[in-house]
Amino acid sequence: MKKSVKIRKIIFEILYDIHQKNVNFDEGFLFFTKNISLNDQDRSMIYNITLNSIRSNFYISNILNQYLRKRTSFRVKILLLSAITQILFLDFKSYAVTNDTVEVAKIKKLNPSLINSLLKNISNDIKIINKKKIDYSSIPIWFIDQIKKNNINLNNIIENISKEPSLHLVFKDKKLLRNFKEENIKTTDTSAFILEKKRIKEIRNYNEGHWWIQDFSSMLPIYLSPEFKSKNIIDMCSAPGGKAFQAISRGNEVILNDISIKRINILKDNLNRLRYKNNISNTNALNIGENILFDIVILDSPCSGIGTLRRNPEILFKKNPPNFNSLVNIQENLINKAARLLKKQGILIYMVCSFFFEETKAVKNKFLAENKNFSHYKFKIDKNSKLNKFIDNEGDFYTTPSEFNNHMIDGFYATKFKKND
């Protein structure tokens, strides 16, 4: 099989698996590429086209509605999605895409003649096709319901998903950022967006461990918590490490726990690169002994990840929605455990990369209602600070996927509690 056909066949397989089996993009990509001999360029081509196909899905669905006369199988639509992404959104040569896609259609028995004629029509119409019109009927209903319930602008969110995320770095200290030689836009005195697109390992000071990657919105809750200084801290769900590294860099004693050995291994690599030597524990946080109590407990809980839609757009491409009931149940169990690991007068910080009520305020409200020895502990920041807009009227940290300093940031939520007795 011609290499370019093989590549396009793999793209189809990854997309189909993400949709059908609810797998994450990275898992699907790894599964279909790990045992195949491909060079770096082929791999990055697969990665790019697949991810961009998912990003363009709602726009291409609108185009397909105009060009497809008959009801068409989902498999054919997926193959067309990746081909149209290449032609309209990634500027590939349309004849090469069409020829290879027709070959894949033959192998997969997916109506090659329909695919051939449709892609030829689209190629002829490149200049007149409206690439920016969303097919709202292709957005999952569960997501639209949630967006309405949470009073969020759907258009803004969908547009944000289609933009590529920028890389955001957090530095161990201010001086390292001041001396950093890559072109950047500072977001705080210890963090910045990188302007040039580069491989992570090629960004300066990677090997020296001066910085780690962390989204701007997810670094802010700890950045905006001055009480995180010279304390004993446990981070119950810490891998791959961003929040814990922030706490370590502020001179706290931090134990880093996570249930996943795979993620703990990534965390260890990160710790080594950053030259941090902290205690790591690999257990279900619900089983952590309660004989040692902490000044601060960080709970960055497992969640739907809906706030990270820009980086994980496949959440809306999967056939099934996240299981919110089960996630909320996990969040409630973990937050109650966090409360038991805390010293009197200690601070518990609960965070999720979600902006949906169930995973954020509802967990907070229930926790406060059931734990009368805890009080809400507000984020307090200078009213004139440009970061003030991220603190809501209850004193919690809250963002939706949105633009900041011309760069896109994730949706994120954090709330803090104090243990009174």
Ligand SMILES: C[S@@+](CC[C@H](N)C(=O)[O-])C[C@H]1O[C@@H](n2cnc3c(N)ncnc32)[C@H](O)[C@@H]1O
């Ligand atoms: C949102 S991520 C944490 C991100 C991390 N705090 C950071 O800043 O890089 C949630 C983590 O919770 C872990 N996790 C899920 N259930 C857990 C449990 N019962 N006990 C401990 N860790 C758990 C997952 O493996 C995952 O690494």
